[in-house]
Each structure stands twice: as C-alpha cells, then as structure tokens.
Amino acid sequence: MRDAGVILAPCGPSTLVGRCPFHDDHAPSLWLYPDSGLWGCNRPDCRGAGVHDVINFRALTKRISNRAAIGQLTDEFL
Numbered sequence: 001m002r003d004a005g006v007i008l009a010p011c012g013p014s015t016l017v018g019r020c021p022f023h024d025d026h027a028p029s030l031w032l033y034p035d036s037g038l039w040g041c042n043r044p045d046c047r048g049a050g051v052h053d054v055i056n057f058r059a060l061t062k063r064i065s066n067r068a069a070i071g072q073l074t075d076e077f078l
C-alpha cells in the first residue's frame with residue numbers, strides 16, 4: 001500500500017487507517033489489518049468497499065486481473 005502512496009496510521013491496537021486510493025478520500029476511509037493483510041474501504045460505493053486481500057489491492061491499483069496480480073506479486077516476493 002505504501003508503494004501506491006497510501007499513508008497508514010495506527011487506529012487501535014490491530015488496525016491501520018489511511019486515505020483510500022480508489023475514491024477522492026478526504027478522511028481516512030481505508031482500513032487494514034496488518035496481521036491478516038485484509039483491507040477495505042468504508043465508503044459503500046467505492047471499488048475498495050468490502051473485504052479484500054493483497055492480491056485484490058494489486059489488481060485494483062494496477063487495473064489488472066487477480067491472476068495477473070498473483071503473477072506480479074510472485075515475481076516480486078519469491
């Protein structure tokens with residue numbers, strides 16, 4: 001998420017929050033549980049709404065398929 005320009009700040013013991021890169025966010029709507037890597041946006045009409053994982057984040061930011069995102073992440077981290 002840092003690579004995508006998202007600045008995260010702690011919000012409680014196990015949650016980070018930041019401005020969502022998928023809509024014009026003026027308040028921190030994006031949440032992330034770093035332990036599980038799950039994240040989402042609190043704005044219901046946002047592409048980031050719901051519960052997502054790191055593969056979905058790559059796919060949404062790069063506008064690629066989940067399969068392509070898996071390939072990129074595999075190349076970078078394995």
Ligand SMILES: [Zn+2]
Nearest residue numbers: 020023041046
């Ligand atoms: Zn959003």
